[in-house]
Amino acid sequence: MTALSVNLNKIALIRNSRDTRNPDVPAHAQQCIDAGANGITVHPRPDQRHIRAQDCFDLADMLKVEFNIEGNPFTGPRASDRAGVSDYPGFMDLVREIRPAQCTLVPDGDDQLTSDHGFDLTRDGDRVAPLLEELKSLGIRTSLFMDPVPEQIRLAAQVGADRIELYTESYARAFEAQENHEAVFAEFVAAAEAATECGLGINAGHDLNLHNLPLFATLPGLLEVSIGHALTVDALQMGLIEAVRAYQLALGKGQ
Numbered sequence: 001m002t003a004l005s006v007n008l009n010k011i012a013l014i015r016n017s018r019d020t021r022n023p024d025v026p027a028h029a030q031q032c033i034d035a036g037a038n039g040i041t042v043h044p045r046p047d048q049r050h051i052r053a054q055d056c057f058d059l060a061d062m063l064k065v066e067f068n069i070e071g072n073p074f075t076g077p078r079a080s081d082r083a084g085v086s087d088y089p090g091f092m093d094l095v096r097e098i099r100p101a102q103c104t105l106v107p108d109g110d111d112q113l114t115s116d117h118g119f120d121l122t123r124d125g126d127r128v129a130p131l132l133e134e135l136k137s138l139g140i141r142t143s144l145f146m147d148p149v150p151e152q153i154r155l156a157a158q159v160g161a162d163r164i165e166l167y168t169e170s171y172a173r174a175f176e177a178q179e180n181h182e183a184v185f186a187e188f189v190a191a192a193e194a195a196t197e198c199g200l201g202i203n204a205g206h207d208l209n210l211h212n213l214p215l216f217a218t219l220p221g222l223l224e225v226s227i228g229h230a231l232t233v234d235a236l237q238m239g240l241i242e243a244v245r246a247y248q249l250a251l252g253k254g255q
């Protein structure tokens, strides 16, 4: 069965609009887990717009399910736009200290609105390989954020990743427009087959939602989806507990 890892970035985004702990990130993690989530994902960014380093420490202290930290390994500390709130030590230093169950490397620029591409390992493979080796030596499962391109996915295995996370925005956009989405989904199936052939586990995420998830959940070998934005928006209507349950149902899990 595919695991559901709930991404809490958007809970932290709301929290950061006040100097309070409301909404409280660990409390929301606990609600997701109580409702049946299999893991928690966060994506700290250097600009501190949502998840901050302290959130990662707080979550690491309380989580008993899989903790997945995503981000760009080549980012360092950066002065915050708001004096006094920057606690970002750089992605790799944060992960070295926390040692989450899974670390997903994502090739984002510092100022992106959101993630918008997977790794080009023809270019970055030599830089990524030693990081994967180090993470694995710390007991952390590794994953690389990848476009659904079989040649690139084979390189992910060559540089030593345990898993890939397929970047699903192209599927989400095609599904929303109901244009060619079966052909786009077939690209993801081919990518998943390439991953399985070379021994990689398969995660996926980005803009998955209650409408597009049932078809995506049929992807062969899909181990985990991480979902944040749409689930948080749905929680505004349904409440967080019902939203998590609805996503588990969309993944084909009965209640």
Ligand SMILES: CC(=O)[C@@H](O)[C@H](O)COP(=O)(O)O
Pocket: 009, 010, 042, 043, 045, 070, 106, 113, 114, 115, 145, 205, 206, 228
């Ligand atoms: C790698 C990925 O697809 C997600 O982590 C996504 O980037 C969420 O980040 P934001 O919540 O900052 O958009």
Ligand SMILES: NCC(=O)COP(=O)(O)O
Pocket: 007, 041, 070, 165, 204, 205, 206, 207, 208, 226, 227, 228, 229, 230, 231
């Ligand atoms: N890795 C994808 C993720 O964690 C959540 O992405 P989104 O659902 O917020 O687009």
